[in-house]
Amino acid sequence: MRAALKTLIALALGTAALLWFVNLDGAVDIRAGTWAINLNLPLALAALLVLVAALLALVLLYGVARRMPRRMRQRQTERDREEGEGAMTRILVSLAAGRGDAARTEVSRARRLMGDTPQLLLLTAEAARLDGDEQTARMAFEALAERDDCRFLGLRGLLRQAVADEHWDRARTLAAELAAADPDAAWVREERAQLALRTENWREALELAGQTGPRAQLAFAAARQTADPKEATRLEQLAVSADPGFAPAALALAQRLRQEGHPKRAAALLAESFAKSPNPETAEALMQSETDPARRLRLAVEFTRSVVRHPEARLVRARAFLEAGEPERSRQELEAAMAGGGGDRRHFVLMAEADPEDAARWLNEAASAASEPAWRCGHCGTEHAQWKPRCENCGTVGEIAWNAEARTGRAVEAV
Numbered sequence: 001m002r003a004a005l006k007t008l009i010a011l012a013l014g015t016a017a018l019l020w021f022v023n024l025d026g027a028v029d030i031r032a033g034t035w036a037i038n039l040n041l042p043l044a045l046a047a048l049l050v051l052v053a054a055l056l057a058l059v060l061l062y063g064v065a066r067r068m069p070r071r072m073r074q075r076q077t078e079r080d081r082e083e084g085e086g087a088m089t090r091i092l093v094s095l096a097a098g099r100g101d102a103a104r105t106e107v108s109r110a111r112r113l114m115g116d117t118p119q120l121l122l123l124t125a126e127a128a129r130l131d132g133d134e135q136t137a138r139m140a141f142e143a144l145a146e147r148d149d150c151r152f153l154g155l156r157g158l159l160r161q162a163v164a165d166e167h168w169d170r171a172r173t174l175a176a177e178l179a180a181a182d183p184d185a186a187w188v189r190e191e192r193a194q195l196a197l198r199t200e201n202w203r204e205a206l207e208l209a210g211q212t213g214p215r216a217q218l219a220f221a222a223a224r225q226t227a228d229p230k231e232a233t234r235l236e237q238l239a240v241s242a243d244p245g246f247a248p249a250a251l252a253l254a255q256r257l258r259q260e261g262h263p264k265r266a267a268a269l270l271a272e273s274f275a276k277s278p279n280p281e282t283a284e285a286l287m288q289s290e291t292d293p294a295r296r297l298r299l300a301v302e303f304t305r306s307v308v309r310h311p312e313a314r315l316v317r318a319r320a321f322l323e324a325g326e327p328e329r330s331r332q333e334l335e336a337a338m339a340g341g342g343g344d345r346r347h348f349v350l351m352a353e354a355d356p357e358d359a360a361r362w363l364n365e366a367a368s369a370a371s372e373p374a375w376r377c378g379h380c381g382t383e384h385a386q387w388k389p390r391c392e393n394c395g396t397v398g399e400i401a402w403n404a405e406a407r408t409g410r411a412v413e414a415v
């Protein structure tokens with residue numbers, strides 16, 4: 001009702017204004033030189049209004065025409081982005097399903113639609129690698145590495161390729177660049193550590209191993225690689241302090257100390273090593289400077305005191321007792337080792353010497369006795385004649401250990 005009333009009032013006012021306008025009295029006279037035009041006032045005002053309206057329409061049309069290409073481009077870009085995102089989803093699905101060729105088709109489409117974005121470069125590389133095209137993958141990784149915002153991603157991909165191709169020099173260079181790009185990245189540290197192990201760069205492997213790695217083994221392996229005697233000594237000391245029972249490092253350092261005129265320090269070092277992990281080579285190194293049987297016996301008793309029941313200690317003393325003319329004491333030591341279950345072939349063979357009357361029986365038993373301890377890979381179980389940092393059979397590093405450790409446990413429990 002109110003709306004109808006308002007419309008009626010508006011119509012009445014409009015009609016009144018129109019009548020007033022048509023009945024306006026006056027004229028407009030326009031002259032230019034000899035040319036003249038005379039219009040009555042309402043007509044002139046109406047013509048002016050039409051002119052202004054036409055000008056306004058022209059200005060509006062010009063604005064619309066100017067903005068149109070940009071809008072069209074925006075709409076095209078949006079459509080491309082939507083299609084590109086769809087292609088990216090399909091790339092991820094193809095990669096997850098292991099379909100390299102399908103992933104590459106979608107990658108080409110997405111790159112055409114969206115250009116070389118970092119994500120697409122990375123997906124290009126991954127799809128190419130999956131499809132066996134390492135060349136394209138490398139180009140994509142290189143393009144990534146050239147961009148400041150994703151240099152790490154590019155270098156990471158290039159490093160993975162270098163490691164897979166066993167291009168160790170290139171891998172080392174890339175790892176150094178990665179470490180410079182992001183020094184705190186745990187992945188870089190782990191990758192550099194693995195690389196150092198693969199290339200047998202023991203010094204770097206030691207530096208990157210942290211406190212959890214086989215530090216004694218790595219330090220000793222690094223000591224053997226260096227030509228600088230001072231550095232070798234430092235690394236051997238590091239190995240011995242990391243694991244005093246690691247015989248190869250103790251033996252090497254003791255030899256160095258002897259050569260430098262410190263036999264007592266060498267002997268103390270070896271005795272500590274034997275106490276931690278009784279090893280026949282350590283015992284032999286301790287006894288080598290002494291030739292008198294009585295003194296050898298005293299020495300053997302002394303350095304085996306802290307591990308008196310260990311089969312290796314009993315063997316050392318049994319041999320010293322025999323050399324000193326005390327076969328009965330020798331037999332006691334050997335019988336104790338055998339009774340404890342820790343006796344091996346060497347105990348039975350020595351028993352044949354200490355008990356010549358029953359030698360045939362002891363030698364017969366020696367044939368079926370446990371084999372003597374050896375350097376053995378803790379990973380694959382392969383025996384090695386000497387300690388080495390890497391097991392040639394399974395390739396693991398720092399796993400070769402003297403297998404007397406397990407024997408110690410059994411012997412102490414049983415005796």
Ligand SMILES: [Zn+2]
Pocket residue numbers: 377378379380381382391392393394395396399
């Ligand atoms: Zn192995």
